[in-house]
Amino acid sequence: MRIEEHPILTFDRGREVEFTFNGRKMKGYEGEPIAAALHANGVRVLSYSKKLHRPRGFYCAIGNCSSCLMTVNGEPNVRVCTEKLREGMVIETQQGRGDLK
Amino acid sequence: MNRTAEIVIIGGGISGLATAYNLAAMGMKDVVVLEKSYLMSGSTGRCGAGVRQQWGTEMNCLLAKASCEIFENLNEILDYEGDIEFKQGGYLLMAVTEKEVEQFKKNVALQNSLGIKSVLLSPEEALEIVPDLNIEGILACAFHHKDGHANPFHTMIAYAEAAKRLGVKIYTYTEVTGIMVEGGRIRGVKTNRGDIFTGRVLIAAGAWSREVGAMAGVDIPVRPERHQILVTEPVNHRLGPMIMSFAGNIYCQQEPGGEFIMGYGPAEHETYSITSSWDFLEVMCRKAVRFLPYLRNIRIVRQWSGLYEISPDAQPILGRVEQVEGLYVATGFSGHGFMFGPITGVLMAQCILGLPTTIPIDKLDLARFERGELIFEPSVV
Amino acid sequence: MKHAEIAVIGGGPAGLMAALAAAEMGAKVTLVDRNSRLGGQLVKQTHKFFGSEKEYASIRGIDIGRILATEVHKNPNIETMLNSTVVAYYPDDGVLGIEVEEKKWVKMKAERIVVATGASEKYLLFENNDLPGIYGAGAVQTLMNEHGVVPGKNVLMVGAGNIGLIVSYQLMQAGVNVKAIIDAAPSIGGYWVHASKVARLGVPILTSYTVKAAYPNEMTGALERAVIWRVDDRWQPVPGTEKVFNVDVMCIAVGLSPLAELLWQAGCKMMYVPELGGHVPVRNDNMETTVSGIYVAGDVAGVEEASSAMMEGRLAGLSAAKSLGYDDGTYEEKKAEALKELENLRSGPVGGKIRKGLAQLAS
Numbered sequence: 001m002r003i004e005e006h007p008i009l010t011f012d013r014g015r016e017v018e019f020t021f022n023g024r025k026m027k028g029y030e031g032e033p034i035a036a037a038l039h040a041n042g043v044r045v046l047s048y049s050k051k052l053h054r055p056r057g058f059y060c061a062i063g064n065c066s067s068c069l070m071t072v073n074g075e076p077n078v079r080v081c082t083e084k085l086r087e088g089m090v091i092e093t094q095q096g097r098g099d100l101k
Numbered sequence: 102m103n104r105t106a107e108i109v110i111i112g113g114g115i116s117g118l119a120t121a122y123n124l125a126a127m128g129m130k131d132v133v134v135l136e137k138s139y140l141m142s143g144s145t146g147r148c149g150a151g152v153r154q155q156w157g158t159e160m161n162c163l164l165a166k167a168s169c170e171i172f173e174n175l176n177e178i179l180d181y182e183g184d185i186e187f188k189q190g191g192y193l194l195m196a197v198t199e200k201e202v203e204q205f206k207k208n209v210a211l212q213n214s215l216g217i218k219s220v221l222l223s224p225e226e227a228l229e230i231v232p233d234l235n236i237e238g239i240l241a242c243a244f245h246h247k248d249g250h251a252n253p254f255h256t257m258i259a260y261a262e263a264a265k266r267l268g269v270k271i272y273t274y275t276e277v278t279g280i281m282v283e284g285g286r287i288r289g290v291k292t293n294r295g296d297i298f299t300g301r302v303l304i305a306a307g308a309w310s311r312e313v314g315a316m317a318g319v320d321i322p323v324r325p326e327r328h329q330i331l332v333t334e335p336v337n338h339r340l341g342p343m344i345m346s347f348a349g350n351i352y353c354q355q356e357p358g359g360e361f362i363m364g365y366g367p368a369e370h371e372t373y374s375i376t377s378s379w380d381f382l383e384v385m386c387r388k389a390v391r392f393l394p395y396l397r398n399i400r401i402v403r404q405w406s407g408l409y410e411i412s413p414d415a416q417p418i419l420g421r422v423e424q425v426e427g428l429y430v431a432t433g434f435s436g437h438g439f440m441f442g443p444i445t446g447v448l449m450a451q452c453i454l455g456l457p458t459t460i461p462i463d464k465l466d467l468a469r470f471e472r473g474e475l476i477f478e479p480s481v482v
Numbered sequence: 483m484k485h486a487e488i489a490v491i492g493g494g495p496a497g498l499m500a501a502l503a504a505a506e507m508g509a510k511v512t513l514v515d516r517n518s519r520l521g522g523q524l525v526k527q528t529h530k531f532f533g534s535e536k537e538y539a540s541i542r543g544i545d546i547g548r549i550l551a552t553e554v555h556k557n558p559n560i561e562t563m564l565n566s567t568v569v570a571y572y573p574d575d576g577v578l579g580i581e582v583e584e585k586k587w588v589k590m591k592a593e594r595i596v597v598a599t600g601a602s603e604k605y606l607l608f609e610n611n612d613l614p615g616i617y618g619a620g621a622v623q624t625l626m627n628e629h630g631v632v633p634g635k636n637v638l639m640v641g642a643g644n645i646g647l648i649v650s651y652q653l654m655q656a657g658v659n660v661k662a663i664i665d666a667a668p669s670i671g672g673y674w675v676h677a678s679k680v681a682r683l684g685v686p687i688l689t690s691y692t693v694k695a696a697y698p699n700e701m702t703g704a705l706e707r708a709v710i711w712r713v714d715d716r717w718q719p720v721p722g723t724e725k726v727f728n729v730d731v732m733c734i735a736v737g738l739s740p741l742a743e744l745l746w747q748a749g750c751k752m753m754y755v756p757e758l759g760g761h762v763p764v765r766n767d768n769m770e771t772t773v774s775g776i777y778v779a780g781d782v783a784g785v786e787e788a789s790s791a792m793m794e795g796r797l798a799g800l801s802a803a804k805s806l807g808y809d810d811g812t813y814e815e816k817k818a819e820a821l822k823e824l825e826n827l828r829s830g831p832v833g834g835k836i837r838k839g840l841a842q843l844a845s
Contacts, residue, residue, distance in 0.1 A: 003630045003656050008528045008542070011630035036629040044614040044704045050335070050359075055703035057614025061621030062523075063516065064602040064741070067612075077334050077400065081621075084518075097335045097359040101398045376749075379572045379579050379589055404570070 002040050017087040034080035034091060035061065035068055046070055046080060047094055070094055074101050102294055103270055106133040108301040108453065109290050111277050111313055113138075114145040115253070115439050116431045117305035118260040118271075119446025120453075122179070125267035127450050132269045133299070135292060137276035141257045143307045145439055147375070147407025149330055149352060149364055151343050152440040153192045153248040154217045157208045157479040160416065161437075162215045163460050164444050171443035172251055180266075181259035185251050188357050191342035192248035193222075193230055194480075195392070196241045198348045204479055205243045212245070219245035230342060233395050250343065250354060253439055260446075280317040280428075287317070287427030301453065303429040308373065308408035310432035317425050321418065322470055323410040323433045327369040329381040331404040333396075335359030344392060347480060351388045353396075361399065363389055366436075377404045409436040414475035417441060420452055420466040429453055430467055435478075486512035486561075488802050489578060489592035491568045491744065494522020495788045496780025496795035497598035498550040503799030503816075504596075505559035507808040511799075512592070513560055514580060516567040520554060521547030522600060523620065524788060526627040528655070529648050529676075536823050537789035544627070546788075571595075571747045573773075594775050594802040597745060598795060601738035601759060601781035606640060609695035615705030616696060619649045619735035632658050634731035638708050639663040641735030642687055644787075647676035649733060654683055661727050664691040666713050673832065690714075694724060696732060708732050740782045748773050757839030759785030764843060767821065768801035769794055777802050784843070786836055793824045 003011070014030035021043060028037025035046065035058050045055040046068045058068035063082040072078040073090050076098020080091070107129055110117045113136025121134045136142070152172055154165040171178065172187045196202045205221060212219045222244055224236035230244060261271060272294070279291035280302060289298040304321065306313045314321035335358050343354035353363035365388055367381065382404060389396045412418055412433030422428040431449050434441055444460070451458045464476065490501045493515030501513045519525070527543020538546040554560050563582070570579035578595070580588040603618035605611065615634065617625075619641065622633045637658055639650045642665035650660045663680065668690050670677050681687060691710045699706040712723035739760040745752065751764040751772040762784045763771045770777050777798040780791035797820045804813045828836050 001632050003626065003632055006630075007655055009544075009627060009630070013630070032629050036625055036631045039625060039633070040631045045702065046614070049612070054612055055614055055698070056612060057704065058617065059605075059621060060603055060618050061624040065618075075398070076336055082517075095337075097337045100336045100339060100395050374574075376573045377570070377747075378574045379570070379577050382570075382579070383587075 017085065019085060019087070019089040019091060021091045022093055028085045030086060031084050033061075034070070034072065034083050034085050034089070037085045038080070038091070050097060069098075071098050076100065102272055102275070103131065103133050103297055104295070105131065106297050106299040107131040108133070108303060109297055109299045110134045110303045110305055111290070112136065112143070112305035112307060113140040113271065113273060114143050114305065114307055115257060115260070115442030116307075116434070116445050116449075117303065118257060118264060119442045120303060120305065120431060120449040121269045121271075122260050122264040122267065123446040123450035124453060125264055125269050127454055129454065130268065132264070133297060134264070134269060134271045135275045135277055135290070136271070136273045139273050140261055140271070141254065143309070144407045144409070145253050145257055147330070147405060148253055148439045149362055150253045150439055151192070151248070151250050151352065151354065152187070153245070153343070155192055155194060155208060155212060155219050155243055155245050155248060155480070157204065157211070158416070158476055159211065159215065160464065160476060161478055162212055162217060164417070164441050166215065166217055167460060168441050168444035169247060171447070175256065175259060175443065179259040179263040181255070181262070183255050183259070185255045185259055186357050187249060187251040189247050189249035190354070191230070191244055191246040193227060193342045193344045194243040195227070195239045195344060195346040195349065196243070197238055197346055199240065201348050202241045205241060208480065209243055217245060218247075219243055231340060231344060233339065233393060234344070235392055235394055244342070248343065250356065256442070277313060277316065280313070282317050282425055285424070285426055287425060301427045301429065303431060303449065303453065305431045307432060307438065308410040310410055310430070314430070317428055319422055319424055319428065319467070321430060321432060321467065323412050323418070324371050325373050325408045326411050327372050327374060327406050328364060328366060328409050328436065329377055329385075329404065329406040330362065330364035331382065331385055331401050333361040334400040334402050336399065339395070340393065346392070349388065349392070351392065353389055353393065361396065373408065375406045375408065377406055410438075411435045413470055415478045416476050417445070417465055418467050419445065419448060419462045422467050483577070484588055484590040486510070486590055486592040487806060488512070488594045488596065488799075489514060489590060490596045490598060490799070492522065492598035492600055492780070492782075493517070493520040493551075493562070494598060494600050494780060494791070495524055495546070495550070496791040496798075497522070497596065498554055499792040499795030500596045500598055500777075500779050500799035500802070501554055501560050502550065502557065503796040504803040505557045507800060507803035507813070508810070509559065509803035509806055509808045511560045512563060512590070513554060514563045514566045514568055516565065518565050520551035520562065520564070526620075526623040527788065528627055528652055531789055534823065534826065537792050537827070543788060568744060571744045573748055593806060594777065596777045596779060596795075596798045596802055597782055598779045598798070599741040599744065599782045601740050601785050603734065604737045604739055606693060606734050606736050608693040610697060613696050613698050613705045614703065615730050616732045616734065619645050619733045622731070622733050623649055623652065626656050627652060632656050633733075635659060636661055636729040637731040637733055638710075638727045638729045639733045639735060640693055641665055641737070642667070642670045642672060642677070642689065643735060643737070644672035644676055646733070646735035647672040647680055649735060650680045650685060651676065654680070654685075660685045661729055662686045662688055664688045664693070664710055666690065666692040666717065668715070691725075692719065693732070694719065705730055705732060738781060738785045740785060742782055745771065745776070745778065745782070748776055750776060753843055755784070755839045755842050757835045758843070762843065768817075769798035770801060775805070784836070784839060787827070790824055790827045793820050793827065796820045797824070
C-alpha cells in the first residue's frame with residue numbers, strides 16, 4: 001500500500017510504468033526500487049531459500065543482506081531492494097540459483 | 102594441556118589431522134596436534150580443493166589415485182554426520198601448445214598403465230563434456246571422469262572429529278616456539294602454552310615448515326608462494342568438470358553449491374603475505390572468459406589468497422628425517438596438499454609406526470635433495 | 483587508474499562532513515557512494531535532531547542530508563561518484579576497486595582514505611525469523627519514508643532503543659498500527675522524549691520480553707502471527723508468559739554492526755567492543771587507524787548517532803587534509819572544536835555506553 005498523505009513527507013515519484021511479476025502485469029513508479037513496487041502491489045515473498053525453499057522477503061532494503069535476490073530481465077541474483085524499476089521490466093521469482101544469462 | 106605425548110604433530114591442516122586420525126586408528130595413544138591459530142587457518146582452508154589423478158609422474162599418480170579412493174569413502178570411514186561433498190565431475194585438461202599435447206600423450210599412457218582411466222580428446226569431443234567451452238586455440242584435451250572436488254572445511258572437520266573420538270588431543274592457538282633435540286633425538290617441543298615431552302615430532306606445517314624445521318636444526322627446503330583465488334555468485338549448474346590449462350595457466354570449476362571457483366599461478370614473490378591484488382582479479386577474469394565466455398555475466402563475490410609450500414621439485418616431502426631420530430616430515434605439497442591429504446595420513450601413520458607403507462615413499466624423503474635425486478612433476482598450475 | 487588526494491567512502495552524515503571539512507582545508511576530495519543520491523541513511527530520518535547547531539540540531543535528518551549534499555555538490559574541491567561501490571581495498575599497492583553501476587570496474591589510488599561506510603542491521607534469533615514480513619527497522623524506514631510504501635497493517639516492533647521508538651512513531655505517522663514495542667532489556671533503551679511520544683499514542687512498551695516464534699500465513703507464506711515471552715533477570719525465557727500478536731510485520735530494531743570489510747582488507751587493527759556494535763577499528767584522536775593514511779568516521783568506527791558521526795567525519799576530514807599539508811593555521815582550533823562537540827554529544831547518562839566502549843578501544 002502506498003502512502004498518499006503524510007504529515008511531514010511528500011513523495012516525488014517518477015512516471016507510472018508497467019512491469020510484470022511472474023507474468024502478471026503490475027504498475028509502479030519509474031526509478032523506485034523493484035522491491036518497493038512489488039510491496040505496493042502486495043508482493044512480499046520475493047525469493048526462496050536455496051536448500052529448504054523457505055519463502056524470503058527483503059530484510060535490510062539497502063543492498064546489504066541478499067535476502068531479496070530475483071531474476072530481472074533474465075539476469076539472476078539481482079538485489080531488487082536497490083535495483084530501480086524501469087518500464088516493461090520482466091521480474092521473476094528465481095528458480096533455484098537462477099540461470100546465467 | 103598434555104605434558105607428555107607419544108607424538109606431537111605440528112600443524113592443524115589436512116596433513117597433520119589426517120595423520121593424527123590414522124595414527125590413533127592404528128592404535129597409537131597420546132597423539133597431540135598443535136595449531137598456532139585455528140584449524141584450517143593455513144593453506145587447507147584457503148585452497149581450491151580440487152582432487153585429480155591426472156599427473157605426470159608415477160609417484161603422484163599413485164598417491165592421487167589412492168587418495169581419491171579414500172575421498173570416495175571418507176564420509177563412511179570417518180563416520181561423519183555431515184557430507185564432505187566429494188563431487189566427481191572429472192578434470193578436463195586443455196593443451197594449448199604442441200609441447201603440451203606431447204606431454205598429455207605421455208601422461209595419459211602413464212596414467213592408463215597405473216589404472217587411471219584418463220582419455221585424450223579432440224577439442225570437439227571436449228565440447229560434449231563442456232558444451233560452452235570456447236575451443237579456439239585448444240589443440241587437445243585430457244579427461245578423467247573420477248577427478249573432482251571436495252569441501253575442505255567439511256573434510257577437515259570430519260578428520261578432526263574422528264581423531265578426537267579416538268582420543269587425539271588437538272590444541273589450537275598453541276604455537277610451537279622450539280623443538281628440543283638432545284643427542285640427535287627428539288625430546289619435546291616448546292610452545293607458548295608450555296612444554297610437551299615426546300620422542301616423536303611430525304612437521305606438517307605447510308608453508309611454515311622451513312621455520313619449524315630450523316627449530317630442530319633441519320633444513321626443509323620449502324618456500325612459501327602466494328596464490329590467489331576467487332569465487333563467484335552461485336548459479337544453476339552449467340559446468341560439469343574442473344577445466345584446467347597448464348600453459349594457459351588457469352583452473353576453474355563450479356562447486357556443488359553453484360559457485361565458480363578459479364585461480365591461476367602467477368609468479369609471486371616469496372612471501373607469507375596473503376593479501377589480494379587487483380591485477381589478479383583482472384587477469385583472472387580475462388582468462389576465465391577466454392575459456393568460458395558465459396562467465397562474462399557472472400558476479401564475483403569474494404577474492405582471497407593462500408600459500409603453497411613449494412619444494413625444489415614440486416613433489417611432497419614425506420617420511421623420516423635422518424639427522425634427528427624421532428623427527429618426521431609431511432610437507433612440500435606445492436599446492437596439492439589437500440588432494441593428497443587422505444593418503445598422506447595413511448602413509449605417514451604407517452611410516453611413524455614402522456610399518457611397511459602401502460605406497461613406497463622412500464624416494465620422497467627429505468634426503469633426496471642432498472642426494473640430488475629430484476623428481477620433476479610437469480603438470481602444475 | 484584514477485587518482486585522488488582524499489577518497490571518502492560513503493556519502494552519509496560522516497562521509498559528507500569529512501568531504502566538506504577536507505575541502506574546506508583546501509584538499510581535493512573524491513566522494514564515493516553506492517547509492518544514486520547522497521545522504522546515506524539521513525534521507526529517511528524524519529525526526530528533528532538534538533545537539534548543538536554544529537550538528538544541525540532541531541532540523542530533521544532528511545533536511546540535514548539535503549543541506550549537506552547541496553554543499554558537497556556546490557563545492558569545487560569535491561568530485562562525487564554516485565552508483566559506485568567500493569568493493570575492495572588492495573593493500574599490496576593501496577588501490578581501491580570500485581564497481582560503477584555494476585558494470586564498470588574503476589581502480590583508484592588515493593593518498594588518504596576516509597572510510598565512512600556505516601553499519602548494517604543485526605538479526606535476532608527465533609523460530610521462523612526468516613519469514614517475509616520480518617524486516618529490519620531501517621528497511622521499514624527506507625520503504626516508508628524514502629519510497630512512500632507502508633510495510634503492512636499491523637506491526638510488532640522488537641527493540642525499544644531510539645531506532646525502535648522513532649520508527650514506531652513514523653509508522654503511526656504513515657497510518658500503520660503499531661501493536662506493541664518489546665525489548666528484552668528490563669528498561670527502555672531510547673530517549674524518554676521518543677518513548678513518551680509513542681506511549682502517549684497508546685502503544686504498549688513491554689520490557690523484559692523477547693520473540694519466541696513467528697508463524698506464516700499458510701497461503702502466502704508471509705508473517706501472520708508473532709509470539710513473545712518474558713525473560714527473567716538472567717535473560718532466560720519464562721514458559722507460560724507467552725503473548726500472541728496478529729501482525730503482518732515484525733520490525734527488528736536490535737542494533738547495528740559496523741560495515742568494516744574494507745578495514746579488515748586493509749589490515750587495520752580491529753577490536754571487538756560490544757558497546758560499539760562489534761568489531762571496530764583502533765584509531766587515534768585524529769580518527770586515523772593503525773594503517774597510516776586510512777581514517778574512519780561514523781558507524782563503521784563504532785555505532786552511535788548521526789550527530790556524532792558528523793563530528794567524527796569533520797575530524798577525519800580535517801586531519802586527512804592536514805596530513806597532506808593543507809592547513810591555513812586553523813587546523814588545531816577546528817580540531818579542538820570538533821573534539822569538544824563530540825565530548826558534549828557523548829556526555830550525560832545516554833552517552834555512558836559509548837564512553838565505556840571508547841574507553842576499551844583506548845586501553
